[in-house]
Amino acid sequence: MPPNRLSRQESRARTRQRLLDAAGELFAERGVNGTSVEQIAEHAGYSRGAFYGNFTDKQALVAELLKHRTLREREEVAALQRDATDEQDVLEPLRAWHRDRAEHLTGWLTLRLELLLYALRNPEIRPEVAERETIAREAIAGGVRHELGDDAPADADFLALILHALEDGLLIQRLLHPDRISDEVVVDAAELLLRSWKRPG
Amino acid sequence: MPPNRLSRQESRARTRQRLLDAAGELFAERGVNGTSVEQIAEHAGYSRGAFYGNFTDKQALVAELLKHRTLREREEVAALQRDATDEQDVLEPLRAWHRDRAEHLTGWLTLRLELLLYALRNPEIRPEVAERETIAREAIAGGVRHELGDDAPADADFLALILHALEDGLLIQRLLHPDRISDEVVVDAAELLLRSWKRPG
DNA sequence: ACCGCAAGATACGGATCTGTATCTGAATTC
DNA sequence: GAATTCAGATACAGATCCGTATCTTGCGGT
Numbered sequence: 334m335p336p337n338r339l340s341r342q343e344s345r346a347r348t349r350q351r352l353l354d355a356a357g358e359l360f361a362e363r364g365v366n367g368t369s370v371e372q373i374a375e376h377a378g379y380s381r382g383a384f385y386g387n388f389t390d391k392q393a394l395v396a397e398l399l400k401h402r403t404l405r406e407r408e409e410v411a412a413l414q415r416d417a418t419d420e421q422d423v424l425e426p427l428r429a430w431h432r433d434r435a436e437h438l439t440g441w442l443t444l445r446l447e448l449l450l451y452a453l454r455n456p457e458i459r460p461e462v463a464e465r466e467t468i469a470r471e472a473i474a475g476g477v478r479h480e481l482g483d484d485a486p487a488d489a490d491f492l493a494l495i496l497h498a499l500e501d502g503l504l505i506q507r508l509l510h511p512d513r514i515s516d517e518v519v520v521d522a523a524e525l526l527l528r529s530w531k532r533p534g
Numbered sequence: 535m536p537p538n539r540l541s542r543q544e545s546r547a548r549t550r551q552r553l554l555d556a557a558g559e560l561f562a563e564r565g566v567n568g569t570s571v572e573q574i575a576e577h578a579g580y581s582r583g584a585f586y587g588n589f590t591d592k593q594a595l596v597a598e599l600l601k602h603r604t605l606r607e608r609e610e611v612a613a614l615q616r617d618a619t620d621e622q623d624v625l626e627p628l629r630a631w632h633r634d635r636a637e638h639l640t641g642w643l644t645l646r647l648e649l650l651l652y653a654l655r656n657p658e659i660r661p662e663v664a665e666r667e668t669i670a671r672e673a674i675a676g677g678v679r680h681e682l683g684d685d686a687p688a689d690a691d692f693l694a695l696i697l698h699a700l701e702d703g704l705l706i707q708r709l710l711h712p713d714r715i716s717d718e719v720v721v722d723a724a725e726l727l728l729r730s731w732k733r734p735g
Numbered sequence: 736a737c738c739g740c741a742a743g744a745t746a747c748g749g750a751t752c753t754g755t756a757t758c759t760g761a762a763t764t765c
Numbered sequence: 766g767a768a769t770t771c772a773g774a775t776a777c778a779g780a781t782c783c784g785t786a787t788c789t790t791g792c793g794g795t
């Protein structure tokens with residue numbers, strides 16, 4: 334079997350992935366409901382037949398897309414956790430992560446909100462997203478415990494919830510006021526909060 | 535002119551308002567793009583003709599809806615500001631506000647996010663939403679200055695940004711984990727932050 | 736009381752979307 | 766290398782949606 338020629342399985346997997354990627358981009362731009370199956374297929378370089386050969390439905394594709402993103406986020410969280418324990422500054426990996434994300438922030442956050450709304454409206458998908466959030470929150474809680482020890486002003490889980498929730502909120506505000514709010518708001522805010530929690534209040 | 539009978543202007547204004555209300559509910563449930571003009575008209579108790587007699591477009595209705603919500607939010611912010619200066623506990627009005635909102639929180643936040651996404655994608659509308667956020671943030675900044683005085687760990691505007699952003703983020707998390715997160719998270723978190731900022735860190 | 740006019744309903748043409756059913760070419764099997 | 770099978774393209778029918786154009790009904794002026 335020649336390695337430059339694609340096998341049938343490989344070809345199928347490749348178009349599946351291309352369809353998923355194309356869908357993600359279009360969802361960020363025009364929303365899930367604002368994107369037709371035809372547009373997804375065309376933007377991926379295929380026809381609608383290819384789509385229905387790989388997914389039963391647009392709903393099915395969204396579920397698959399959500400699952401993929403959950404996996405990737407899980408990996409990213411693990412990587413951040415790993416890096417954070419190595420460095421002396423816990424926030425430096427987070428800062429790097431936001432630097433990388435800054436360029437495509439609009440598309441990224443838009444897609445995130447779009448999928449969030451989709452999950453809130455579809456009970457069978459909501460647990461998937463909720464679990465993803467839990468993972469991130471628990472990782473943050475670990476970091477908080479590591480940083481603050483016992484002299485924290487409240488339960489570490491609660492503090493982690495605050496830090497985690499802050500990210501979404503701040504990024505939303507950043508998209509609304511791109512000029513007034515810096516790329517590093519999230520990390521700056523986290524740093525401030527951790528600092529003000531360190532000394533017993 | 536009999537007062538129980540509606541004048542022509544009144545009738546028109548009433549259907550306009552009913553269309554706006556119906557649209558708001560449906561947008562929260564199925565999203566802006568997921569709602570057809572026909573569904574809006576029907577849910578308001580009219581036909582599509584009534585819709586196109588009052589709005590040129592669905593886009594026009596969304597803009598109008600956004601404007602209405604901006605006005606109402608401006609009033610609510612003003613009321614909160616007024617109440618907060620009267621009471622001894624600054625956070626009590628906010629707590630009351632969240633208690634009232636708790637019942638319809640899902641619909642309210644869903645519609646908020648939906649309109650936010652819509653605004654992010656339509657440059658001509660985005661400033662409207664951005665301004666609304668600015669108003670709320672400035673009000674919070676005033677409260678922060680009043681509470682903390684000069685011994686704040688950072689610029690009052692920055693602290694206000696954090697508090698403001700936190701609200702969205704926490705409400706999102708609350709919708710994802712309705713059982714784990716209390717109705718009063720937002721106020722509890724705000725209270726914690728203010729307390730930890732009060733003593734110089 | 737009557738007439739003009741506006742609010743809202745109904746009717747229609749055109750476009751778009753969805754899902755399936757059928758077709759074609761390339762990959763796999765024998 | 767011929768037969769089979771499968772990935773993907775094309776064709777088609779049904780549904781939905783949009784926007785306009787044309788009624789119908791009841792208010793407002795005289």
